[in-house]
Amino acid sequence: MTNQKKGRVFSGARPTGRQHLGNYLGAIQNYIALQEDYECLYCIVDLHALTTVETTQNLIQNVYEMALDWLAAGIDPEKSIVFVQSHVPQVTELHTYLSMVTPMGKLTDLPTFKEKVRQHPQNVNYGLLGYPVLMAADILLYKADTVPVGIDQAPHIEFARETVRSFNYRYNTNVLVEPQMKATEVPKVLGIDGQAKMSKSLNNHIELAATPEETKARVMQMVTDPQRVRRSDPGNPDICNVFSLHKVFSSAEEVEHINVECRRAGIGCVQCKNLLAQNMNAHLSPFRARRAEIAAHPDNVWDILHTGRDRARKIAEQTITEVRLAIGLPS
Ligand code: ATP
Ligand code: MG
Secondary structure (H helix, E strand, O other), rough: OOOOOOEEEEEEEEOOOOOEEHHHHHHHHHHHHHHHHHHEEEEEHHHOOOOOOOOOOHHHHHHHHHHHHHHHOOOOOOEEEEEHHHOOOOOHHHHHHHOOOOOHHHEEEEEEHHHHHHOOOOOHHHHHHHHHHHHHHHHHHHHEEEEEHHHHHHHHHHHHHHHHHHHHHOOOOOOOOOOOOOOOOOOEEEOOOOOEOOOOOOOOOOOOOOHHHHHHHHOOOOOOOOOOOOOOOOOOHHOOOOHHHHHHOHHHHHHHHHHHHOOOOOHHHHHHHHHHHHHHHHHHHHHHHHHHHHOOOOHHHHHHHHHHHHHHHHHHHHHHHHHHHHHHOOO
């Protein structure tokens, strides 16, 4: 890494399943684009996964699969630090310090917390409440100035920025750096239900690594314009999630054709979905081939994660030393 880099990037994803189109379009595309000009850290946030998963049976496999997805998508371990959150325990120490400048009300008011409470009423734990504090610790530990994430994470980034101000003010320091969120052109991808954000935990997602057949089956399940009941009804592409994804995966001519024909019932939803599945599979085919190649050598993937751990720890140790000094803890 050289000093000519424009800044430092941090982002993470929960190893709660394989990466999906929402992760790819909302975040991973920027992970890849930013690694040319920034010093990047991409973290598999296994501690965050513990807030909602009830069993850790698949955790190690999920960590490995996420690394596969990222590497196959184009994250280059020569350029970026790819690592596992729990491998750098300094993050939990910083989490404790940040919790001291976090008013409880701020956490209970966050829309993401309220939503998780609705989704998991039986499992509202302290870790879930503190999720944004741990996420702030992730970013601040590495003094990242840029955080590529989907729009669902905007409140958490704002929280991290406020935490920096509170911490730096309380301890009269400038050791922590205020991060900026960086969104893609598709900051929110809807799930196959056409309603909620595509999420692993809602099982409304399409995995990047799915087979062409699985992908097609998922696309065929997608909810379209609910007003269009019969084939002869005109549809409204502006409110159809299938059309939104055509804009990503299909050619400009195809998008224009659907835009016109759907409105006058010239094309039916089945035909429209068939074309989407075909284009999506064509787009993902090189990714899937690369993923299979990388998966042939699992030890290499773990080596990459262990190298990432060592590189991340160096930065983390430095920040923690500065933070302890700023707080006034004994050395
Ligand atoms: P979970 O349901 O376990 O929370 P998830 O599907 O929401 O999983 P995360 O690991 O929480 O995925 O998110 C990883 C990254 O992908 C984050 O930057 C997040 O903002 C982004 N992301 C997730 N879902 C979407 C989506 N539907 N559209 C755009 N970006 C998304
Ligand atoms: Mg999520």
